[in-house]
Amino acid sequence: MIDIHHHLLFETDDGAPDLEMSLAMAEMAIDEGITHIVCTPHASSHWRFDPKRNQQRLAVLREKLGDRIQLGLGCDFHITYDNVQDAIAHPEKYSINGKGHLLVELPDHGIPQGLTETFYDLQVAGMTPILTHPERNLTLLTAPERMIPWMRRGLLVQITAGSILGAFGKSSERMAHKLLADGWVSFVATDAHDTRRRPPLARKPYEVVAKKYGEEVAQALFVLNPRAAFNGRPIPEPPEAKGVFEDGRSWWQKLLKR
Ligand SMILES: [Fe+2]
Numbered sequence: 001m002i003d004i005h006h007h008l009l010f011e012t013d014d015g016a017p018d019l020e021m022s023l024a025m026a027e028m029a030i031d032e033g034i035t036h037i038v039c040t041p042h043a044s045s046h047w048r049f050d051p052k053r054n055q056q057r058l059a060v061l062r063e064k065l066g067d068r069i070q071l072g073l074g075c076d077f078h079i080t081y082d083n084v085q086d087a088i089a090h091p092e093k094y095s096i097n098g099k100g101h102l103l104v105e106l107p108d109h110g111i112p113q114g115l116t117e118t119f120y121d122l123q124v125a126g127m128t129p130i131l132t133h134p135e136r137n138l139t140l141l142t143a144p145e146r147m148i149p150w151m152r153r154g155l156l157v158q159i160t161a162g163s164i165l166g167a168f169g170k171s172s173e174r175m176a177h178k179l180l181a182d183g184w185v186s187f188v189a190t191d192a193h194d195t196r197r198r199p200p201l202a203r204k205p206y207e208v209v210a211k212k213y214g215e216e217v218a219q220a221l222f223v224l225n226p227r228a229a230f231n232g233r234p235i236p237e238p239p240e241a242k243g244v245f246e247d248g249r250s251w252w253q254k255l256l257k258r
Helices: 019-031 051-068 081-089 115-124 138-142 144-152 170-181 203-213 215-231 251-255
Strands: 002-006 036-039 070-073 076-078 101-105 128-132 156-160 187-189
Touching: 002 019, 002 101, 002 156, 002 187, 002 215, 019 051, 036 051, 036 215, 051 070, 076 081, 081 115, 101 115, 115 128, 115 144, 138 144, 138 170, 144 170, 156 170, 170 203, 187 203, 187 215, 203 215
Parallel strands: 002 036, 036 070, 076 101, 101 128, 128 156, 156 187
Antiparallel strands: none
């Protein structure tokens, strides 16, 4: 499995506090069957994104772990005016391995103003935005149809592996499964921060997805699509996304009688 969202870098953000924890997380990931990790430190008004420092940390981890696991670099990108302008000017700086796929994290509450235009601007600059864990955003939990215009224009969706098992509560679990059942999801990633509170567990979520939605879906979401993003290629299994690409009102709209 290829994990495209993982706070593995030590002393960088709210992920691994030290090298020891980074190595323990990597060992746990290896045990889970993860072969590649994209290290994705936050870039936000709270967490400064420092590419040079990130590369140094990455080099230390690569040296310690050798061939046992492949490490890449990306970013957990928050929407701020400065971030967006900088990403448009330097798309390689924030995207996964500098090759175009960009993880975009929304605040837990609400949706930033002008987000539809922001996604478009990022795409025009050559990036493919990937919305991280919509099942954990309170606004999208109650109004998932807000994602439809974004997805119609090519936004991809990543959910958190833990959500599939209920680690973020019942509502997030329900929405994660609704998104999976309707084919809205292109990636499952761990969004790991440590080995205990938010560990890099993937095996059990993979098994649940394979059992409920089929082995092919699990392969696409845990292996094939993430591998394509890791290598900067178009994803081989794009979402069919029931209610998004069909004409007329989406099932969300019908459900809500809008
Ligand atoms: Fe994250």
